[in-house]
């Protein structure tokens with residue numbers, strides 16, 4: 001099959017990483033996005049290359065906690081009432097993914113991605129000269145009480161260690177030495193020495209985009225309105241024109257659900273909105289990302305201030321920003337910092353989330369000229385580079401570095 005001329009829809013971090021990988025492999029690549037590169041979910045993340053994330057969210061213990069969390073207005077989990085019907089197929093698949101065999105399989109699969117993620121990222125960062133945007137200072141996850149820490153130590157943290165995560169338990173004194181400007185709200189926590197973070201997610205996307213362009217890649221700023229696959233090409237109807245490609249890659253984040261519906265593929269993808277507040281913390285500074293894990297929020301020191309990120313709000317992508325959620329996050333940040341920071345901006349965006357925590361990566365069985373890479377949920381920055389590599393190997397018809405069966409769109413059939 002002729003496959004030299006490739007169109008990628010979506011210039012978020014996943015589409016950009018894929019474009020660079022395919023370009024490096026010798027393909028002629030056109031990247032199409034209705035916005036500037038990196039302005040979707042990739043704009044607003046907490047900036048962590050989360051090497052420690054090797055456990056699926058879907059497990060029965062989590063499912064049992066969910067109703068209570070949804071009722072508690074201060075918990076990190078919430079739902080827009082009108083969004084409920086969209087959650088039904090997701091909820092059913094989430095339930096199925098909670099079974100111990102599926103959970104164990106999910107762990108294996110996440111570990112296999114993580115084991116390749118670091119080197120694949122490094123390749124991309126050196127290719128694009130973006131290392132200056134990355135810091136290797138590790139990351140802290142803290143608990144307010146001894147009980148919370150002990151539960152995590154015997155539960156998730158133990159499991160993470162078994163999954164090959166490099167982690168150290170730290171007591172309150174050690175936390176103070178690592179981050180002296182934090183208020184003493186913590187009993188202790190976990191330090192992940194290998195975690196890296198970016199000081200500007202959007203600048204990282206821009207750096208990737210500008211390298212792609214400088215190497216002859218085309219970026220079109222247009223919305224894709226329709227996809228028409230045929231036997232020997234794929235035609236994309238854009239707002240102002242129609243373009244034909246030998247193959248197309250769909251990397252449209254949360255919009256991928258609607259995009260695929262057009263061509264008869266149904267995925268229980270949901271919009272799991274997250275918030276960030278960009279803050280000026282005055283004299284107080286942090287060296288590395290710090291999570292308050294009881295409240296699922298992170299403070300990350302970025303180029304333009306400290307970014308407070310978190311919350312999982314199941315809601316339509318265009319629902320209005322919920323100021324109460326932002327205020328709750330700010331209350332937690334005040335406790336962490338021991339003072340009230342100034343807010344520079346507040347942002348909300350949609351994580352593209354699948355019920356089993358695994359992204360959807362690979363060629364569509366029903367449309368062999370279309371390959372997909374979306375559904376990275378909380379881990380799109382972490383898994384962008386490895387996704388690009390796996391998509392490139394797929395299009396080159398090579399054996400992929402990781403078996404793509406657990407990531408296939410068909411797993412939800």
Ligand SMILES: Cc1cc2nc3c(=O)[nH]c(=O)nc-3n(C[C@H](O)[C@H](O)[C@H](O)COP(=O)(O)OP(=O)(O)OC[C@H]3O[C@@H](n4cnc5c(N)ncnc54)[C@H](O)[C@@H]3O)c2cc1C
Nearest residue numbers: 010012014034040041042046048224253274379380381382
């Ligand atoms: C608050 C928050 C914190 C997070 N923290 C982290 C973290 O620390 N580490 C981590 O790894 N991940 C994190 N994530 C998750 C991560 O940001 C996402 O998984 C990732 O950005 C998804 O990237 P993407 O390229 O798939 O989607 P997006 O960045 O959303 O890109 C999709 C692109 O497709 C374009 N598009 C959509 N429809 C069309 C169309 N019809 N025509 C043309 N273009 C179209 C959009 O304009 C957009 O640019 C966080 C997310 C949030 C919200």
